[in-house]
Amino acid sequence: MSETKKTDAAPSVPPQGSAPDEREVLLKVQGLQKHFPIRKGVLQRQVGAVKAVDGIDFEVRKGETLGVVGESGCGKSTMGRVITRLQDPTGGTIHFEGQDITRLKPAAMRPLRRDIQMIFQDPYGSLNPRHTIGGIVSAPFRLQGVEPEGGVKKEVQRLLELVGLSPEHYNRYPHEFSGGQRQRIGIARALALKPKLVVADEPVSALDVSIQAQVVNLMDDLQQELGLTYVIIAHDLSVVRHVSDRIAVMYLGKIVELADRTSLYQAPMHPYTKALMSAVPVPDPKRRGAKSERILLKGDVPSPISPPSGCRFHTRCWKATQVCATQEPVLVELRTGQQVACHHPENFADQAPQDVVLLTAAKEAAELVADEVLAESAATSAAVAAEIADGPAAEAPEGTVAPESAETPETAETPEVTEAAEAPEATETAETAEAPEVAETAETAEDPEGETPAKEK
Secondary structure (H helix, E strand, O other): OOOOHHHHOOOOOOOOOOOOOOOOEEEEEEEEEEEEEEEEOOOOEEEEEEEEEEEEEEEEEOOOEEEEEOOOOOOHHHHHHHHOOOOOOOEEEEEEOOEEOOOOOHHHHHHHHHOEEEEOOOOOOOOOOOOOHHHHHHHHHHHHOOOOOOOHHHHHHHHHHHOOOOHHHHHOOHHHOOHHHHHHHHHHHHOOOOOOEEEEEOOOOOOOHHHHHHHHHHHHHHHHHHOOEEEEEOOOHHHHHHHOOEEEEEEOOEEEEEEEHHHHHHOOOOHHHHHHHHOOOOOOHHHOOOOOOOOOOOOOOOOOOOOOOOOOOOOOOOOOEHHHHHOOOOOEEEEOOEEEOOOOOOOOOOOOOOOOOEOHHHHHHHHHHHHHHHHHHHHHHHHHHHHHHOOHHHHOOOOOOOOOOOOOOOHHHOOOOOOOOOOOOOOOOOOOOOOOOOOOOOOOOOOOOOOOOOOOO
């Protein structure tokens, strides 16, 4: 994917050791929770809950882009729908421009819809196939009772042109467009009311790589032109790296690391983040054939219905100790601009140095790594031995003595070295001489005085 302007320009987040960002906080989330109840029986009694989002804290400042990454099922999309109030939170608070919008009724929330918009993941399912493009993009004006200057049609055509589409597409239907064009239509609809915060849920995951670059560059240009604030949810780490100022890493409903882009990619501190970074392919032809430092996580992601106690990653972590299974780590700032929730962080001193006893899962992961190292060492030794065996021995003429050959059990017992005599026509005999170096062409007979007679014809 092509580079965006955000990669070339200086990051909006100050580097480590500098003064904190003084921009105004636009969105503040504290202890956000979203649990989906599980009901059974005739009376539909609740017997459990899916803890999709289970207590997260973060802030988004005006004009910045916060990227949210993690495995499928970690709660990224649910978090996006909750902070836009498309779903009601179970617990926690959401403050937008200092106003608590956590428990606002739909009527009170309606004016805020102008400032908070969302770009949905599926460009096919998010557009009504029975409505024209003009009707889809003009829906926000109709629902909010806003009459733009110059009329609705003129404004919709301007928005279509802004996102790279032709104004003539006003009367067409969604089935007449490709996936990338549909996503542009969704972006135009989200920008219709000039929002302050845009939550983009996997905006390019359903698109081709070339179209991904176009949409990402479009979103970056619109942010600089309109002063937008983004929360971009994705699982593609390369996309997040290009467009984000700060990145939050989620695992099983929790934020395990929150840092600026440079710090996170150069020195990740949470083991889960390090494992994610090791999975990113490096597009460098010079590294073709080189061994990648891929970290293979053992086991599956636990169920969000009954998450593990303590640190939720300890069942798959190679550094997990007893404290990880009993005490939940707190998201604390270990470096300037880098918050981590881990008892044994990477590239930093342990938060629980007194606990050094590894759990069973960590022991198995360590043994797995050791087995891979041993297998690689054995493969390397075998390759070197094969190369040596195929060298001088393969080039020696017929009837000559090999410089080094494999020792037999008999040759290992005799310290004296004997030389095989050369004969014009050598044939094999049934008995061999006990010596550390054996002739390649024939087996020699044993001589009591240590000398090897000529081979029998």
